[in-house]
Amino acid sequence: MKRSGDTPTALWSTMVMIEYPELVDQVHAEYFRVGATIATTNTYPVLQDRLDTNGYDLDIRRLWDAAIKSARNAAQANGHSRVAGSIGPLIATYRPD
Numbered sequence: 001m002k003r004s005g006d007t008p009t010a011l012w013s014t015m016v017m018i019e020y021p022e023l024v025d026q027v028h029a030e031y032f033r034v035g036a037t038i039a040t041t042n043t044y045p046v047l048q049d050r051l052d053t054n055g056y057d058l059d060i061r062r063l064w065d066a067a068i069k070s071a072r073n074a075a076q077a078n079g080h081s082r083v084a085g086s087i088g089p090l091i092a093t094y095r096p097d
Helices: 012-018 023-033 050-053 060-078
Strands: 038-040 082-084
Touching: 012 023, 012 082, 023 038, 038 050, 038 060, 060 082
Parallel strands: 038 082
Antiparallel strands: none
């Protein structure tokens, strides 16, 4: 969020993928640059109930695909790295306080 300059919301990491996908790519690349060997997909926050509750009619599979593609591209660019999926809770747990 800090890189995007936007105010954090319950969907901040999902919205970053939609509005600033290059930031997700940059974060993956930076982690590999400092020694990471596994890219974690940005899929933890991508939950249908969160989208519905916040009034977004988005294709969740398209969001998952984008997150997976970003992680895979970063891993492949690193040459020997792997990708780990991230599964969020069944219901939203984000609290801004």
